[in-house]
Each structure stands twice: as C-alpha cells, then as structure tokens.
Amino acid sequence: APRSKIVDPLYSVPMPVLAGGHFVAKVLAEASVGVEGAWLLAPGSNVTLTLASTATEGSYLLLNFSVPADTASGLYDLYVRCGGELLTSPRSVWVLGEWPSELVFLHFTDIHIDIKVDGRSSSRYEAAVTLLNNLPVMFAVITGDDVDVGSDVPALRLFREITNRARKPTFIIPGNHDHAQTDEASFRERYYGVYIGPATWYRVIGRFLLVGLDTGLEGFLDSAQLRWLEGVLSEHRDKVKVLLMHHPFFNYATFGRVRGSWREVEKIRNVYSSWRDHIDSAKELLRLIEEYNVTLVLAGHVHGDAVVLYNDRTWFVTTTTTCAGIRPGDYRGFRIVRLSDRGEVLQLGVPGKNPLAGFSSFNIDLLKVAYVSDPQLKACTVKVSVAPGFELAIENLTVYYYVNGSVPASEYELYGDVDRVLGREVLSYGALHLVRAVVKVKPGEGFKVTAACYRDEAPPEVSIMMYTPRRPVSGKDSVMVYIRAVDEGYGIESVKLVYETPAGAREVRAEHVRGSTYQAMIPPLRAKEVRLKAVATDFAGNVGESSELTVSYVVPEVRVPKLTVSVKCEREVEVGREFKLTVRVSNEGNGTARSVVAELSAPEGIEPRSASQRWPSLEAGKSVAHEFKLKATKEGAYEIKVIVRAANHKAVEEVVKVTAKRPAGVEAYLPYLIVVAVAVVIVAVIAARRRRA
Numbered sequence: 001a002p003r004s005k006i007v008d009p010l011y012s013v014p015m016p017v018l019a020g021g022h023f024v025a026k027v028l029a030e031a032s033v034g035v036e037g038a039w040l041l042a043p044g045s046n047v048t049l050t051l052a053s054t055a056t057e058g059s060y061l062l063l064n065f066s067v068p069a070d071t072a073s074g075l076y077d078l079y080v081r082c083g084g085e086l087l088t089s090p091r092s093v094w095v096l097g098e099w100p101s102e103l104v105f106l107h108f109t110d111i112h113i114d115i116k117v118d119g120r121s122s123s124r125y126e127a128a129v130t131l132l133n134n135l136p137v138m139f140a141v142i143t144g145d146d147v148d149v150g151s152d153v154p155a156l157r158l159f160r161e162i163t164n165r166a167r168k169p170t171f172i173i174p175g176n177h178d179h180a181q182t183d184e185a186s187f188r189e190r191y192y193g194v195y196i197g198p199a200t201w202y203r204v205i206g207r208f209l210l211v212g213l214d215t216g217l218e219g220f221l222d223s224a225q226l227r228w229l230e231g232v233l234s235e236h237r238d239k240v241k242v243l244l245m246h247h248p249f250f251n252y253a254t255f256g257r258v259r260g261s262w263r264e265v266e267k268i269r270n271v272y273s274s275w276r277d278h279i280d281s282a283k284e285l286l287r288l289i290e291e292y293n294v295t296l297v298l299a300g301h302v303h304g305d306a307v308v309l310y311n312d313r314t315w316f317v318t319t320t321t322t323c324a325g326i327r328p329g330d331y332r333g334f335r336i337v338r339l340s341d342r343g344e345v346l347q348l349g350v351p352g353k354n355p356l357a358g359f360s361s362f363n364i365d366l367l368k369v370a371y372v373s374d375p376q377l378k379a380c381t382v383k384v385s386v387a388p389g390f391e392l393a394i395e396n397l398t399v400y401y402y403v404n405g406s407v408p409a410s411e412y413e414l415y416g417d418v419d420r421v422l423g424r425e426v427l428s429y430g431a432l433h434l435v436r437a438v439v440k441v442k443p444g445e446g447f448k449v450t451a452a453c454y455r456d457e458a459p460p461e462v463s464i465m466m467y468t469p470r471r472p473v474s475g476k477d478s479v480m481v482y483i484r485a486v487d488e489g490y491g492i493e494s495v496k497l498v499y500e501t502p503a504g505a506r507e508v509r510a511e512h513v514r515g516s517t518y519q520a521m522i523p524p525l526r527a528k529e530v531r532l533k534a535v536a537t538d539f540a541g542n543v544g545e546s547s548e549l550t551v552s553y554v555v556p557e558v559r560v561p562k563l564t565v566s567v568k569c570e571r572e573v574e575v576g577r578e579f580k581l582t583v584r585v586s587n588e589g590n591g592t593a594r595s596v597v598a599e600l601s602a603p604e605g606i607e608p609r610s611a612s613q614r615w616p617s618l619e620a621g622k623s624v625a626h627e628f629k630l631k632a633t634k635e636g637a638y639e640i641k642v643i644v645r646a647a648n649h650k651a652v653e654e655v656v657k658v659t660a661k662r663p664a665g666v667e668a669y670l671p672y673l674i675v676v677a678v679a680v681v682i683v684a685v686i687a688a689r690r691r692r693a
Contacts, residue, residue: 004029004085006078007060009092011164012172012197013212014139016094016205020069022052023093025078027061033083038065040076040093043167043434044427047071073097075169077430094139094169099206102346106132106140107335109246109300110321112177113162114155115148116511117325122162124323124332127369129166130384134398137336139168141210143300144175144246145324146196151181154514156195165371165400173212174199175246175301176219200225202232207341209239219247219274219301220281226288233292240343241294247274248299248318249282254306256356262286272302289314295343304330307348307355315345320361333361350391366390368446372491372539377404377432378453379490381416381539384439385446394441396422401435401451409433415455415490415540417447448493450539456489459544462536465517467551474553479522483534483546486516490539497522500531510534527553561620562589565598565644567656575632575662583613583654585644586623593618595647600628602640605660607631618646632660 008026009015017023025038035054040047050066063080073096078089111125132140147155163170178192187193199214211232215221221229233241250258251270260268265283275282289297290311299318303326306318320326320333338347349360366387373380380401386394403412409426412435424437435451450456465482472479485495495510497520510520522530530553534546569581583598596615602608613626632638638658645651 004033004082004087006080006087006089006092008198009078010089010197011091011160011170013201013203014075014092014094014169014171016096016169016203017067018099019067019071019073019095019097022064022066025063025065025080025089026057027063027080027082027087028059029061029082030059031056031061033061035061035063036081036084038063038078038080040067040071040095041079041430042072042074042076043429043436045072045074045076047076067093067095071095075167090164091166091169100138101207101341103205103208103242103337103339104137104347105337106135106137107143107298107317107319107337108140108322109143109298109319110145110175110303110324111142111159112145112148112321112324113159114152114514115324117323122158122323123368123370124364125159125162126371127364127367128322128334129162130369130397130399131334131364131367131392132166132168132170133400134394135336135392137168140166140170141244141298142170142172143244143298143319144173144215145177145300145321146172146174146192148177148324149180150174150178150187150191153191153195156191160195162371165402167400171203171210171212171244172196173244173246174214176215176217179217200228202236204236204239207238207240208339209233209236209241211241211243213243213245215245215247215274218278219272220278221245221285222281223284226281226284229285230288230292233288233294237292240339240341241292242296242298242339243289243294244298246299247301248272248306249275249285249297249316250306250308250318252302252304252306252318254308255358257309257312259311260286262290270308293343296337296339296345298337303327305333305355305359305361307360309356315348317348317355320359322364330359331361331363331365333364335361362391363389372493373402374452374489374491377402378407379403379450379456380435380452381448381450381490381493383446383448383493383539384441386441386443388444390443397439397441399437399439399449401437402429403433403435403451403453405430405432407433407453411453412451413453415450415452417449420447421449448539450490452490454489456487456538456540456542458487458489459542460485460487460492460536460538462486462495462534462544462546464532464534464546464549467532467549471554472551474528474555475526476524476556477553478524479530479551481510481520481522481532481534482513483510483518483520483536484516485510485518485534485536485544487536487538487542487544489542493537493539495534495536496520498533498535500533501525501527507535525553528555529553557590559591559620560589561587561591561593561618561646561649563593563596563618563644563646563649563652564588565642565652565654567640567642567654569640569656569658571657572659572661573632575635575660577663578629578631579658581628581630581640581642581656582625583628583642583644584623584625585615585618587618587620590620591648592620593646593649596624596649597645598626599643599645600640601643602630603638605632605634605636606638606640606658607633632658635660635662 303321348355353360510518
C-alpha cells in the first residue's frame with residue numbers, strides 16, 4: 001500500500017484560510033484509517049485544529065478542519081496524526097485575519113538549482129528568500145525552472161530546503177527544465193511531484209483567484225489542461241484572476257500596448273515561438289483570457305523582461321531570471337506586484353520605471369546572501385552584502401536561523417558582526433529553534449553573523465584531491481584542480497588555490513561543486529613546474545591549508561624559424577642598362593617559416609621602385625633565391641632596401657649600395673686622340689727630314 005502523506009496543501013501551494021474558517025486537507029490514506037489529531041505549528045505557536053467532517057475521494061481522505069478564531073495570522077506547518085502515523089506538510093496553511101483588498105507579492109522565476117552562475121547555484125535564491133522575509137509583501141510566486149534538471153534529486157531537495165526557510169507563502173509552478181530527463185509518470189511520482197508539488201492548481205484568496213499552469217517541455221497547454229482551466233475560470237467568474245505559466249505568450253523584450261482577438265491570433269505580432277508553433281493552443285488560451293477577463297498573466301523562461309497590456313485589460317508580464325544566465329547588458333531580478341480587488345495593476349516593478357517601455361524588474365545581483373549550517377544544525381551562519389544602487393532601501397534586515405532544538409535555547413549565542421545586531425529572539429519550532437535576529441545593513445558593506453551553541457576555533461581540513469590533465473603542456477593547457485574542504489564547525493566560507501612559479505605566486509578562487517568538493521582553474525602557464533597549495537577559510541575566520549603539491553609540465557621543443565637574407569648585386573651600374581639584384585633567403589632555425597615574402601624598395605632613379613616575391617613556406621635548413629631586374633634612370637648613388645618577413649618571423653632587412661654612371665663617349669678620349677695625333681705628326685716630320693737628308 002502507498003505510504004500515507006498529505007498531498008494538499010503543500011509548501012508549493014499553501015492553503016489560504018481565515019482565522020475561524022475552514023479548509024480541506026487531502027491525505028493519501030486508507031478510508032478506514034482514523035484521524036487522531038491535527039494541529040498547526042509556527043515558530044512560537046501551536047494551534048489545535050478541529051476535524052469538522054471527513055469524506056473520501058478514491059484513495060484519499062478529505063479532512064475538513066476548523067481553524068480557531070483566535071489563531072494569529074501567519075504561515076503554519078500542518079500536522080495530522082493519522083492511523084498511528086504523524087504526517088507533516090511544512091509551510092502549507094496561510095492564516096489571515098481578513099481577506100485582503102489588495103495583493104502585494106514578489107514574482108521570482110527561473111531559479112535553476114543546481115546551475116553554476118558566478119559561483120554557488122543557490123546564492124541568488126537565498127537572496128530571494130531573504131527579500132521575501134523582509135519586504136512588505138504577502139507572498140511570492142515562482143513561475144518555473146525551479147531546478148536546472150528535473151531528475152536531479154539533490155537539486156530538488158536543495159530547492160525545497162531553501163524555499164522552506166521563507167516565513168511567507170510560496171506559490172510554485174514547473175517549467176520545462178523541471179520536466180527535463182523525466183517522463184510523465186516519474187515527473188509526478190519520483191521528482192517534481194514528490195519534492196515540490198502538483199503541476200497545476202488554483203487558490204482563492206478572498207476576491208482573488210490564483211491559477212498555476214504547466215506549459216510542459218514544449219511550451220503550450222494541451223486540450224485537457226485548457227478544459228480544466230475553463231472550468232476553474234467559469235466557477236470563479238467574479239474573481240480578479242491571475243494566471244501563472246512558465247512560457248510567455250509574447251517574445252523577450254516585447255513592450256507596449258497590443259490590440260487583437262483570439263479569433264485572429266495569427267495576426268498578433270511577437271507571439272512567442274512555442275505558442276506560435278501550437279497556434280490552436282494559443283488561440284484557446286487567448287479566448288479564455290478574453291472571455292473570462294483575466295487581469296494578469298505572469299511568466300518567465302526567456303531570462304529577460306517583457307510587458308504587454310493586451311486590449312487595455314490583460315497584463316502579460318514576463319520577468320527576468322532570478323538566478324540563471326542572462327544576455328549581455330541584462331540583469332537578474334524579480335518584481336514586486338500590487339493588484340487591487342478591482343483588477344487594477346498598481347505596481348509591476350521598480351517605482352518610477354514604466355513597465356511598458358523597458359526593463360522594470362529589480363536587480364537582485366546587487367544583493368548577496370549565503371546561508372550555511374553545520375551538519376547537526378548547532379551552528380548557522382548568514383552572510384549578506386548589499387551593493388550601492390540597490391533599488392530598495394533596506395536599513396534593518398531580519399535574518400532567520402533554524403538550529404537544533406535539542407540544545408537549550410539559552411546556549412545559543414551570536415558571533416561575527418554582533419555590533420550590527422539590533423535585537424534577537426529565540427522561538428520554539430517543533431524539533432528546532434528559530435533564532436530571529438535584526439541586523440543593521442550598510443549599503444556597500446556586508447555583515448556575517450552566526451547563531452551557534454559553541455565557539456568554532458578549529459581550522460578547516462583541506463586537501464588537493466586531483467588535477468587534470470596529469471601532464472599539462474607548458475604554454476598550452478589549463479589545469480583543473482579539485483579540492484576537498486571540510487569544516488566541522490561553522491562551515492566553509494571560501495576556498496582558494498595558490499600556485500607558485502619562478503615568476504611569483506598567484507591565487508585563484510575555487511568554486512563550489514557539490515558537497516565538500518571545490519574546483520579551481522589554473523590558466524596556461526609557460527613553466528616547467530608549478531607548486532600548488534589550497535587554502536580554506538571558515539565562517540569563524542579559521543584558516544586551513546593543504547600540503548604542497550608540485551605539478552610537472554611537459555615543455556615541448558620550441559620549433560621556430562630563423563631567417564637570414566643576403567643580397568648580391570653589382571656595385572656600379574650603367575644608367576639605362578638593366579642589372580640584376582639577387583636575394584637569397586635562408587632558414588637557419590628548426591621550424592618552418594610560413595608565408596615568406598621578400599620586398600624590395602628603391603629610391604627615385606631606380607626602376608621599378610618596388611617589387612616583391614612570395615614563397616608559401618620555407619622549411620628549416622632550406623634556402624630560396626630570386627632575381628629582381630632593375631634599371632637606373634639617372635646617375636647617382638642609391639641604397640636599395642630588401643625586407644624579408646614571414647607570418648611567424650619578424651622582418652629581416654638588408655641594404656645594398658649601388659652607383660649608377662653613364663657609359664663613356666668620344667669626348668672622353670679626345671685628349672688622348674690629340675696626343676696621338678701630335679705624336680703622329682712629330683714622327684712624320686722626323687721621317688721626312690731623314691729622307692731629305
């Protein structure tokens with residue numbers, strides 16, 4: 001037989017009820033099982049319920065409980081003793097003194113536990129829960145992608161754990177990531193349905209109707225869910241209606257007023273692709289929204305804002321992701337929504353920002369919160385920082401610590417920045433104590449306060465588990481180092497990796513992976529060996545260090561070209577006569593030169609003034625040569641420059657000096673001719689005289 005359990009209400013779908021009113025709890029149990037008792041539990045409060053009536057629905061008991069009229073407003077755990085078993089549903093009954101005339105709530109979406117974005121996956125969700133506990137709002141809605149992978153049980157447990165630290169109601173629906181790696185049965189019976197709750201639901205809060213929908217993996221509503229939705233809407237025609245769904249009806253960053261009709265849904269622009277791909281579903285959803293006068297449709301999925309006022313009646317509001325990845329220039333965030341019982345939307349985000357004109361969500365990146373407990377819940381630390389520019393003025397922050405109730409409350413003390421603590425109280429909460437502290441916040445500064453029944457004076461234990469690759473290549477490989485850090489006291493605050501080379505020591509932050517495992521990345525280094533040491537600091541300020549480890553790098557032979565150039569040319573040339581200049585390029589290195597080019601440049605008076613010769617490559621030990629044909633156009637002394645360069649080699653330059661002269665003419669030999677002529681005349685005269693004699 002299936003194990004007895006409370007299936008409604010749950011922390012993801014709490015039941016609103018007035019003090020003095022009634023609510024029905026749905027319990028999986030045999031019809032013959034009797035109910036021995038039921039009560040509500042909140043910090044410092046225990047309220048006995050009266051069982052007014054019992055009914056059955058298949059395998060379920062429907063228990064109609066009466067809430068005492070003097071019950072204080074607040075969020076309660078439900079306890080039912082049934083057939084000898086004690087059944088519990090935490091944070092599932094929301095008692096109000098009267099129905100509200102206005103809803104004020106937070107919209108979170110796309111939490112994506114256990115995704116890694118700038119460190120711990122849960123850090124921004126812890127900030128979100130802290131905001132819910134502190135802002136003047138009534139509850140929060142979360143529109144899906146609660147975990148990053150739907151079958152990740154540790155992530156589902158962590159989501160449940162963090163959510164249940166909230167002291168106000170949370171209404172939650174699934175997104176496509178919550179369906180990831182599940183089928184219909186396992187989603188309901190092993191994963192989301194077990195750790196979070198039902199995929200679809202509705203709640204009536206006085207004049208308001210809140211409906212949770214499931215757009216599934218593909219981003220639309222099937223016909224069965226649409227029929228169910230129409231039944232809910234038709235049954236509550238007089239309510240101000242709010243729909244929650246994961247996939248938005250309109251595209252990312254769509255803002256402004258839109259007019260249209262469900263009859264011509266194809267003509268409406270900027271409809272999100274999953275709805276356009278299932279146009280019949282989109283048409284039917286829009287018909288229900290129009291005919292039943294839905295005021296507000298809240299969605300997420302696209303990790304960015306979009307707000308459309310449809311036909312001046314229905315607000316389609318998409319909120320940026322609270323915790324996961326974003327586009328450049330965007331930010332992670334949340335909304336504050338105010339809605340009157342007349343259907344007036346009074347606020348959709350940061351006051352003063354027009355939601356129809358652009359992003360209007362609050363920026364949650366400006367608030368950092370970490371919550372860490374020891375394994376026995378005998379110490380709990382909250383670390384908070386508020387950056388300048390945060391749009392909400394928070395001067396005093398209420399922080400809740402859930403600690404072990406087996407230790408007397410008087411033994412718990414606060415440690416850390418206790419000078420910031422303005423007040424505290426310890427309330428009994430079942431097997432726990434709830435320590436409630438009010439801490440003064442200074443924008444731009446943080447605080448760290450621990451509630452514990454002991455003082456932590458022992459340093460963390462830290463060791464380097466492994467690194468990869470085992471033989472990194474110098475100058476090429478990054479090295480991932482895995483670190484184990486354990487603290488039996490207040491918990492690990494930070495882990496870093498210190499690595500030392502001959503050039504000096506550097507450090508890099510280690511990111512939390514899961515459990516006691518951290519990882520740090522060393523960038524590519526030109527080194528033969530690197531010495532590593534991991535350092536962990538706990539929330540008490542104690543520091544632990546690992547033993548030193550040496551990583552040996554493979555230093556590859558560096559193969560580089562070495563180019564030399566020689567130029568051969570006549571030193572004297574004739575004007576107007578072609579001469580040759582031979583360039584020889586040699587590679588005396590051990591690597592191939594790529595894309596080698598020899599460029600010749602000459603001054604005016606030498607033609608051509610420039611020329612070049614290219615070779616695709618030049619292997620080590622090889623030479624190439626090229627003859628450039630040149631001509632001097634006038635006399636003079638010239639310097640001809642040759643530059644050889646390659647894609648992987650710096651330029652090599654050689655200069656040759658050339659003198660250009662004109663060729664010799666008759667006038668050059670005239671003096672010699674005159675001398676010869678005179679000599680000839682003299683010889684002739686002497687010869688003539690001899691003959692006469």
